[in-house]
Amino acid sequence: MCYTDLLVKPRSLDEAVYMMKLLKKMGYRTVGVDVGIGSETIRSLREKGESMGLRVLEVATLDTRDEREAKKAVSELRGGRIVIGKARSPSVLRFFSRDSRVHVVEPVPRLTKLFDRNQSALMKQGGSMLGLNLSMLLRDPSLLPWFDRMISFALRYGVDLVLYSGASSWNMLWHPRIVRHLLSSMGYSGRVGLMALSPEINALLR
Amino acid sequence: MGIEEAVYALVIIIALLVLRVFMLGERLRELQASMRSMAEELEVVLKTLKSVEDYYSVQLKIKEHKKKARKRYIVFRVLHARGLSASAIEEELKNVLKKLYGEPFVREAMISLVYYDPVRGKGIVRTKHTCKDRVIAGMGFLRSVNGRKVMVIPIRTAGTIKKAREYI
Numbered sequence: 001m002c003y004t005d006l007l008v009k010p011r012s013l014d015e016a017v018y019m020m021k022l023l024k025k026m027g028y029r030t031v032g033v034d035v036g037i038g039s040e041t042i043r044s045l046r047e048k049g050e051s052m053g054l055r056v057l058e059v060a061t062l063d064t065r066d067e068r069e070a071k072k073a074v075s076e077l078r079g080g081r082i083v084i085g086k087a088r089s090p091s092v093l094r095f096f097s098r099d100s101r102v103h104v105v106e107p108v109p110r111l112t113k114l115f116d117r118n119q120s121a122l123m124k125q126g127g128s129m130l131g132l133n134l135s136m137l138l139r140d141p142s143l144l145p146w147f148d149r150m151i152s153f154a155l156r157y158g159v160d161l162v163l164y165s166g167a168s169s170w171n172m173l174w175h176p177r178i179v180r181h182l183l184s185s186m187g188y189s190g191r192v193g194l195m196a197l198s199p200e201i202n203a204l205l206r
Numbered sequence: 207m208g209i210e211e212a213v214y215a216l217v218i219i220i221a222l223l224v225l226r227v228f229m230l231g232e233r234l235r236e237l238q239a240s241m242r243s244m245a246e247e248l249e250v251v252l253k254t255l256k257s258v259e260d261y262y263s264v265q266l267k268i269k270e271h272k273k274k275a276r277k278r279y280i281v282f283r284v285l286h287a288r289g290l291s292a293s294a295i296e297e298e299l300k301n302v303l304k305k306l307y308g309e310p311f312v313r314e315a316m317i318s319l320v321y322y323d324p325v326r327g328k329g330i331v332r333t334k335h336t337c338k339d340r341v342i343a344g345m346g347f348l349r350s351v352n353g354r355k356v357m358v359i360p361i362r363t364a365g366t367i368k369k370a371r372e373y374i
Binding site: 022026137138141144169170171172173174175177178179181182184185 | 285286302305306338339340342343345346347349350355356357359360
């Protein structure tokens, strides 16, 4: 299986290169680097990635509270990038869910109640995936039941699920084996975890 | 046949009918009584069956409880572990699991670091087979030991320590 870490946010080029080496060792084939690191750095990372056998993608993260702000941010997006929308308010969540330019919708625990059948229909309409940032779990392990609820939502309504590390340093990366056992410990099949680590990138970028 | 004889015959028929009805009533009463006693007996049998079922379900539960917990040996590797002691890693792993799943789980899982090579950063953790998944998941939350950045990678799980040592 070809694993993808859809979002890493390295602080420097050296850190990014080390993270890429580790990801390669762990069995990942694709890595998404946050555009905040700079386009020049991403270009050099892409070259290094090619020599390592690792595909490097540009990932733009939108973190907004206001719908108008979100619309503006989406309209300014460049093509060829994976877009992760972190929804912090109900209106932004709905907008990100139905807009096909946003590929992944990252929820926050405050909006859990909004994740129902209608929300799943919106996400299917916009063709967006439900993205869960595993670095949130490292920061606050008490979010484990919330993760469980989100995964259960995705499985119940057939919404595509993607898990990514969101790592800013090498020790925040996640080994696929750990992700598999994490999901097994929640009562899901370990395969669900592995599938969530291998989203169809080409379909997203199309 | 005269009217008198016909009346006699009718009286006799009526008397026979009354007798028959009376006998049937008696029979019904007897049947009712026997049914009642049968129902009582059935109730006793059902109660006995239920107690037998309860007894066996309790016995099954006791058996399951008494079933010997199988051990699992998880082989792992710690990245950037040079200089870290086995006790520090074990302590940190237990702390992480305590935070995640609580103190009772840590006690139930009987986690113990049975082997650790500080040079290669490889080790073996022993736990119960029922707790394997949660212990491995917990390893993912172990990101620093004594303030140093580390990362734990589970390599393989084995049922015996002999087999686990082969994977190191």
